[in-house]
Amino acid sequence: MTHTGRVLANALWLQAGWWLCVLGAQRPWLLxxxxxxxxxxLCLTPDTQGxxxxxxxxxxxxxLLDSVLGAAGVFAFDTVPLPLWLALMWLVLASGMRHSLAWLSRKWGIAALLGAxxxxxxxVAGARLAGVELPLGEITTWLLLAPIWAAALPLLLRLATRR
Structure with missing residues (x-):
């Protein structure tokens, strides 16, 4: 598979994985x-260990980020520190950091904007589908998450490319 093909497949995987995780909150077999x-x-990744x-x-x-947000009352999870489906969603997102999202690691401003x-x-959509309560309300949660993710996405990209 070509590099472009792997990047496209990875982008599709991120979308499919998000849906599987969110829907897996109510239907765990999907996980x-x-x-x-x-x-x-991992089979398509040239550097599996890295x-x-x-x-x-x-x-x-x-x-850790979502656990802190949950402990701070931004989310009301049914498990502590966070549900399995959400931890798995982080694993799915992490699988794109060095692939379909890698271009953002060279464009921190765009990464911050896309994160925000x-x-x-x-x-918010995931919370609705997964049955997670947002105690602060959708708008307040949205406004709180925007600056957090403006910082988080560039930092996560940096963390992914660290050797």
Whole structure:
């Protein structure tokens, strides 16, 4: 598979993985479908060991971020520190950091804008589909997440490319 083909496949995987995770909150068997997707991702990755390390760093950082937001009352999860489907969503997102999202690592301003503009609606939509309560309300949650993600996305990209 060509580099362009791998990047496109990775972008499609990120979308499919997001849906599997969010819908898996109500139908946990869907989360099992992540296993072949992640396995295929790792098979298509030229540097499997580096990819695994990057994915673990980003996933741990993301889980910490959402755990803190949950503890602060931004989200009301049914499990502590966060549900399995959300931790798996971080793993899916992490699998794109060095691939379909890699171009953002060279464009921090655009990464910040995309983080601020893209993450809040993804969280709000995901919360609706997964049955996660937003105690502060959708608009306040959106406004709170925008600056957090303006900083988080560039930092996560940096974390993914760290050697």
């Amino acid at each position: 099992l479908l992540l296993i072949p997707g992640l396995a295929l991702h 990819e695994i390390k990057a994915m673990l760093r980003v996933t741990l950082a993301g889980c 503009a893209g993450a809040p609606p993804a969280y």
